[in-house]
Amino acid sequence: MTTAQYLRTLLVGVALPALVGVISGALIVTQLPHLPDRVAVHWGVDGQPDGFGTPWILVVLPALAILYSGFALVVTRSARAQGITWAQRSILAIGVFLAVVLGAAGAGSAYLQVGLTDAAAAPTVLPLLAVALLAGAVAAIAAWFALPRHVRPAAITPESAPPLALASTERVLWLQRIEPSRGVVALIVGGLALGLTAGGIVVWASGPLPNLFVWLGILVLVGVSVASTMFWTVRVDANGLSVRSALGAPHFRYPLDELVSAGVTDVVPGRDFAGWGIRTVPGKRTGIVVRAGEAIEVQRTGGRVLVITVDDARQGASLLSALIARSNERIQ
Secondary structure, eight states, rough: OOOOHHHHHHHIIIIIIHHHHHHHHHHHHGGGGGGGGGGEEEEOOTTTTTEEEOOGGGGGHHHHHHHHHHHHHHHHHHHHHHOOOHHHHHHHHHHHHHHHHHHHHHHHHHHHHHTOGGGGGGGOSSSHHHHHHHHHHEEEHHHHHHHHOOOOOOOOOOEOOOOOOOTTOOOEEEEEEEEHHHHHHHHHHHHHHHHHHHHHHHHHSSSHHHHHHHHHHHHHHHHHHHHHHHHHEEEEETEEEEEEETOOSEEEEEEEEGGGEEEEEEEHHHHTSSEEEEEEETTEEEEEEEEEOOOOOOEEGGGGGEEEEEETTHHHHHHHHHHHHHHHHOOO
């Protein structure tokens, strides 16, 4: 990707959504003195307000668009050297959609309540939402075509891992724990902290206290779910390949008769899998991706591929290759 293309990527996919969030947030702030003490922050399916809270809650919506822009920047860092992929281009277009919809919803709902003394008298929000969704869709389509054309990630042939010399009855075990890098951990913790703060403020200000505990429970479940996809134990033995979450679930098992070969590859999460965690991309490729760097790539029956980012990947792949070869010899 040329410098001009990369700058266009950052401008359209990162700077533009962040700017929309900043402008809509500023518009909301300028109207705060003209809003009721408690504004409508939630509307029912009929478009009428049914939840109320402090006016500052309205700023949360454009703030989320700004946060998403930060995520988009992280995911597309590899585009400078290797070009933007279809998944990365989609992430950037979605960011534009969210920025317009959230910004319009936040600023629009504020302007609907300017001059009111009672937010319950606010007009229906349904026309505003319809316009926001339409504008977001148009902006996302425009952003998709304004972004540089995506490229198909270059097919990286995994480096072969020569099988270890094993006796026919020798028992072996390779065990490795995998966890995300400090940067990814910081991103996860920061996201959860922001979610706790923003969501907690909204729930506390617009609903009864028990709702806050419900929100905290939801956040804990989200944190547990994230942990279950970012911390793993990889095991290679005579039974095949096992990848188990630190929480015990999910747990993937691949017997030797389902494995064709094992090699070593290098993974860039944003480029190859558009993110971290358990990922599936076109081409029957599944990844357990917690960081960038070396990984075991396993060719499975049916043309399926499994990629696991793990330290000492060469040793694990070599042992797995030896076990696959030994299993094939016994079948023959």
